[in-house]
Amino acid sequence: MITDFEFRKQIMDFHVGSDLIKYCYQCSRCADNCPVTKVTTDFYGTTGYNPRGNILQALLGYKDMIFSADDLVIWGCTVCDTCDEVCPQNIELTEIFTLLKNMSIEQGRGPEFIYSQAKAIFENAKAIPSQPAIERRREQLGLPAVAAPDVNELQTLLKNIGADKKLK
Numbered sequence: 001m002i003t004d005f006e007f008r009k010q011i012m013d014f015h016v017g018s019d020l021i022k023y024c025y026q027c028s029r030c031a032d033n034c035p036v037t038k039v040t041t042d043f044y045g046t047t048g049y050n051p052r053g054n055i056l057q058a059l060l061g062y063k064d065m066i067f068s069a070d071d072l073v074i075w076g077c078t079v080c081d082t083c084d085e086v087c088p089q090n091i092e093l094t095e096i097f098t099l100l101k102n103m104s105i106e107q108g109r110g111p112e113f114i115y116s117q118a119k120a121i122f123e124n125a126k127a128i129p130s131q132p133a134i135e136r137r138r139e140q141l142g143l144p145a146v147a148a149p150d151v152n153e154l155q156t157l158l159k160n161i162g163a164d165k166k167l168k
């Protein structure tokens with residue numbers, strides 16, 4: 001295992017406000033309470049999603065190990081914030097996991113489903129574009145029509161932050 005000190009510094013600097021970040025003592029409370037760990041461990045056995053392991057690898061600077069692993073390692077977290085709530089060391093795990101996701105996109109190594117969802121949002125200003133069947137069903141149920149989003153406005157915003165260039 002090779003420690004990437006620059007990567008490790010990036011992780012540490014991200015939490016400059018909390019000295020406690022350096023002292024994850026691997027109690028596993030985050031993994032014990034993570035809903036994704038629960039379902040993926042049931043599904044994959046011992047190789048399920050593991051926030052404790054991710055934090056350990058990030059704090060040790062094991063960049064290659066993290067970015068060459070299965071997409072689940074970085075993208076499994078649904079940001080439900082449970083681990084942040086239960087960590088006895090007040091480590092904001094989700095902040096670190098968000099940093100890892102951003103690094104993954106910077107490297108152009110995000111999983112396909114992220115790019116296709118981002119593309120759907122860019123093109124429709126919605127994660128799930130409206131469909132005639134949904135609209136008919138809403139009408140049958142007496143629900144009001146959903147107002148169309150301003151696609152141009154969203155695209156302008158996304159272009160201004162360079163998000164369109166990240167789409168494959």
Ligand code: SF4
Nearest residue numbers: 024026027028030087
């Ligand atoms: S709950 Fe906090 S201290 Fe315990 S393993 Fe997870 S990140 Fe480390």
Ligand code: SF4
Nearest residue numbers: 034077078080081083
């Ligand atoms: S925020 Fe992510 S890692 Fe933490 S408990 Fe929720 S799904 Fe698991």
